[in-house]
Amino acid sequence: MVVVLLLSASVVRAQDDCTIEINNIFDPRPDFAQFEIKITRESERWDKWANGSFRLEARDSDQDTLVLLDPTKHILTYVAGSSVLTLGPYNPAAMNDYYIQAQIVDGRITVVIHGPDSVGNAWRALTSNQAYLLGQFQLRTNDGSDMPKQIAVSALSPRFQANAFKMDHDSVTGTGTERNVWYATHDNVEMGTTYTYTYAESPCDSLQVLSFNGVYVGDLTVALDFTAECELGTAGYIIERALVRRSEPDLVFEGRPNLTYVNNPALVACATCIGARSYVGLLDDVQYRRMEYAYRLMSVKQRTGEITIHDTIFVRIPNAIxxxxxxxxxxxxxxxxxxxxxxxxxxxxxxxxxxxxxxxxxxxxxxxxxxxxxxxxxxxxxxxxxxxxxxxxxxxxxxxxxxxxxxxxxxxxxxxxxxxxxxxx
Structure with a gap:
C-alpha cells in the first residue's frame, strides 16, 4: 500500500494540528470505487472540529495519470451512516448539525462538510492520535464502464483544501488600548493540516485454479469439479474434451455444449469473489469404453474475452466392468x-x-x-x-x-x- 504525504501550506506552524487521511477502499466491482476521509487530532490546541472542504481527484491504476470525471457519467454518493458526525439538513441561517455535500466539479471530487454554528454542537475529538471517520464515499459509473480505482488528494491549488476547529473561548491579548481579540468563542480557526492518501491494492493478483478433478461415475458419464480463487474480473469457465489416441500424439480438443459458462450457469464465475469457490456436479457423457479422455479447463476474462488455460486432466473409462x-x-x-x-x-x-x-x-x-x-x-x-x-x-x-x-x-x-x-x- 502506497502512502503519500502532502503538507498544507495554508498555515505555517511548528507542529500540525491534525492529519486528514484519504483512504481508498478496495471494491472488486469494475464500475465502482470507494474511499473514506478520516481525521486525527495531532495537537492540544483544539478538540472541537468545525468544518472542512476537500478537493480530490481520480487516477488510473498506475497512479500516474489524472482521470477527469464526468458528472453525467460518474455518480458520487455519501455512504449513509458512515460518519462519526451528527448529520442534519443544510440550513445556512442556523446550522445545528453537520451536513455533507459531495459532488463532481471540473472533473474532480469536492467534499464539503458544513458544521454547526455553536461550539456546543460541534463534534469533539476526545483522543489524540486516533483516526476518526468523517465519511465514506462511493463512486460508480451509470453505464457499466470501468471506474478509476484510485482517489488522491488534488494538488490543483491549496485553497481548495480547508480544515478548521471551533474556538471554545475568547482569545485575547493585551489590555486597554492594546487589547486585541484574536478569536471569539464559536469562531472557526484554520488548522495546520497534513494530508495523506493511501492506494487500495487488490488482495490477490490473478485467478488461481487450486484443483481440477475428473472421475468416471458409470453409465458412460464423467463427473468433473474444480476449485478457483481470486476470480476478480472473470466471466466464466470452459471445459473442452479430447479423445486420447496412441496414433495421434497431439490432442484435438473440442467444446462441449454443457461445459461452457455461456450455456451452463454452473460455470459462470463470481467476478467479485476473492476467496476459494468450488464448482461441482459438472457431468459429461462419453462415447467409448476402454478409452482415455483428456479435459482442459479454461477461464474467460469479463471485459476483454481473454482466454487462459489452467489445467489438463485425464480420465480413463474402465475396460472391465x-x-x-x-x-x-x-x-x-x-x-x-x-x-x-x-x-x-x-x-x-x-x-x-x-x-x-x-x-x-x-x-x-x-x-x-x-x-x-x-x-x-x-x-x-x-x-x-x-x-x-x-x-x-x-x-x-x-x-x-x-x-x-x-x-x-x-x-x-x-x-x-x-x-x-x-x-x-
Whole structure:
C-alpha cells in the first residue's frame, strides 16, 4: 500500500494540528470505487472540529495519470451512516448539525462538510492520535464502464483544501488600548493540516485454479469439479474434451455444449469473489469404453474475452466392468462368498458349474434372492453368496459372474469372471 504525504501550506506552524487521511477502499466491482476521509487530532490546541472542504481527484491504476470525471457519467454518493458526525439538513441561517455535500466539479471530487454554528454542537475529538471517520464515499459509473480505482488528494491549488476547529473561548491579548481579540468563542480557526492518501491494492493478483478433478461415475458419464480463487474480473469457465489416441500424439480438443459458462450457469464465475469457490456436479457423457479422455479447463476474462488455460486432466473409462473379484473362503465345505467391485452400473448373473459344464445353482444376494440379471450400481465390496446343494459332491467348481452394462448390453461389452473353488465334504 502506497502512502503519500502532502503538507498544507495554508498555515505555517511548528507542529500540525491534525492529519486528514484519504483512504481508498478496495471494491472488486469494475464500475465502482470507494474511499473514506478520516481525521486525527495531532495537537492540544483544539478538540472541537468545525468544518472542512476537500478537493480530490481520480487516477488510473498506475497512479500516474489524472482521470477527469464526468458528472453525467460518474455518480458520487455519501455512504449513509458512515460518519462519526451528527448529520442534519443544510440550513445556512442556523446550522445545528453537520451536513455533507459531495459532488463532481471540473472533473474532480469536492467534499464539503458544513458544521454547526455553536461550539456546543460541534463534534469533539476526545483522543489524540486516533483516526476518526468523517465519511465514506462511493463512486460508480451509470453505464457499466470501468471506474478509476484510485482517489488522491488534488494538488490543483491549496485553497481548495480547508480544515478548521471551533474556538471554545475568547482569545485575547493585551489590555486597554492594546487589547486585541484574536478569536471569539464559536469562531472557526484554520488548522495546520497534513494530508495523506493511501492506494487500495487488490488482495490477490490473478485467478488461481487450486484443483481440477475428473472421475468416471458409470453409465458412460464423467463427473468433473474444480476449485478457483481470486476470480476478480472473470466471466466464466470452459471445459473442452479430447479423445486420447496412441496414433495421434497431439490432442484435438473440442467444446462441449454443457461445459461452457455461456450455456451452463454452473460455470459462470463470481467476478467479485476473492476467496476459494468450488464448482461441482459438472457431468459429461462419453462415447467409448476402454478409452482415455483428456479435459482442459479454461477461464474467460469479463471485459476483454481473454482466454487462459489452467489445467489438463485425464480420465480413463474402465475396460472391465467387474473388477477385484476374490473368493473369501477356498476351499469351502458348505458355503462361500465372492466379493467384487462394479466399475459401472451393471446387470449381473452369478452361476456355479461343475467341471463338466452342468449348472449346479445360482449365487444369491444379501437377501437370499438368486442373482439373475440383478442390477448393481457402480460401487465396491459387493458380495455374491453360494450355499452347497445336497447333490453336490466334493471337487472343483467354476463360480462364474457375467455382467453387462445397463446402458449397453452388447456382447463386446460383456464382462465375465471365473473363479475355481474347491468343495470339501
Amino acid at each position: 467387474i473388477s477385484n473379484a476374490v473368493i473369501l473362503e477356498n476351499p469351502f465345505s458348505d458355503k462361500t462368498q465372492i466379493r467384487f467391485n462394479a466399475d459401472d452400473r451393471i446387470s449381473i448373473t452369478g452361476m456355479v458349474y461343475d467341471l463338466g459344464g452342468r449348472l449346479i445353482g445360482y449365487m444369491t444376494d444379501e437377501n437370499g434372492a438368486p442373482i439373475i440379471d440383478k442390477e448393481y450400481p457402480l460401487g465396491a465390496g459387493y458380495l455374491a453368496n453360494f450355499s452347497t446343494p445336497a447333490m453336490a459332491s466334493q471337487g472343483l467348481y467354476n463360480m462364474v459372474l457375467v455382467a453387462k452394462p445397463i446402458n449397453d448390453k452388447t456382447v463386446e461389452d460383456m464382462s465375465r469372471v471365473i473363479i475355481k473353488a474347491q468343495l470339501i465334504k
